[in-house]
Amino acid sequence: MYSFFSRRIFQAIIVLIGVSLLTFVMMNLAPGDPYHLDPELRFNPEAVAKWKELRQLDQPLHVQYFSWLRNILKGDFGISLVHNKPVWDLMMERLPATLLLTGTSLLISLFISIPLGVFSAFRKGGFWDQFISSLTLGGVSMPGFWLGMLLILFFSYHFKWLPAAGMRTVGMGFSLLDYLRHLILPVMVLSVASSAYFIRYVRAGVGEVIQQDYIITAWAKGLGDMTILFRHILKNAILPLITVVSLHLPYLFTGAMLTEYVFSWPGMGRWIVSATMSRDYPSIMAVNVVVAILVTFFNLAADLLYAYLDPRIKYR
Incomplete structure (x- = not known):
């Protein structure tokens, strides 16, 4: 090890x-x-x-x-050429908002994709399988910025149900409900593509596992569907999802930056776009390095966790 x-x-x-x-x-x-x-x-x-x-x-x-x-x-990323402040301080002001957005989106995507992927695999070739597959194809293909503008148009300007921009209402004190209302639309944008990607993978993984001999034997012994699902199928089909999630993180961070710009979310996305336009090179380089560190760390953690949870993986 x-x-x-x-x-x-x-x-x-x-x-x-x-x-x-x-x-x-x-x-x-x-x-x-x-x-x-x-x-x-x-x-x-x-x-x-x-x-x-x-x-x-x-x-x-x-x-x-x-x-x-x-x-x-040494933890010194230089001085911003635009703000004339340490880049690290500017980043720490915005990184929590980005992590909140990406973390919430990832959790919701997994919460949606696992049951839908399993359901689709058990209905392989049927109406619901084709329906879910069509939705996932649309979710993977749909540009995030376009979806974001559509959601703003309908839910903010037309129905006036949700705020269109920002992380909280200006002038209002701390309100958890207000933060959640601002979080809904950007999380929806990020979760659509991630959920579609994970659903397709879970469906393929579960579909492969249910064809294995030990699953057929379990059904032949008369074990209940829920017992087989939770004790045998999910245990082997979901483990590879750990690696898939870690590989998806760079796309999630990239999508978050575009989403933040669309919704004026005060995270690293708006900052990096502004830094690019103003040629604030220390800020641009710092964001690239920090995102690379985060992605590398989570990939390393995923590899170690996968090897720990799956006894078939041997440390060499």
Whole structure:
């Protein structure tokens, strides 16, 4: 187990170094410079030179990269070029909102997808199976930003049931109900694609397991459907979903950023869009690295959990 864990940690470190290097290179290859957006610097070469010197942008690229990487290991992601505040502080103001949105969406997606996937597998080829399969195909294919605008149009502007933007009502004190009302629409957008993806996987997994000899034997012995479902089918069909969820996390974070922009959710999505438009490179690089760390951590945790829960998996 120790060698397995050590190998996975080493692989995670290599991945994170690769992500940091790729992020740094891409930011340096991006056209334009941040100081072009500042009219006081644009036509003042001396001010530009001083501006670059303060941020160590006048150093060779390899020196800049290792300096940036060393600072990251210390928890210093630099200073935002737009807000003139530490990037880490800006990120910590927005990360909880993004984690709330993605975490809630993930839980709801699993709560919906497991029973629907099992039901569809048990009705394979029937009307309900085809109906659910059609819904999942639509959910996977539907653009999130388009669905978000439709939900705002109907539930906010037409029926006026739910708020269209923000995380809470401005001027209102803490209210759990108010937070939940603001959370419903963005969670719906994120959950549609995730649920559709998970339903298709659960259906395939359960459909494969129910054809195994030991399941047929259990039915032949007269065991009840619920006993077979919970003791034998779900135990073996749902375990691989742990890996699927971990692999889905990057898409969930990407979808969350677009959803946050549509619903003006005060998370990392709006921030990264604003940073991209204003060429706030330290903020962009910090978000990429932090998301990579989160995804790598959850993938590592999923691998270890899967190996622990499934006795067929051996540590090597």
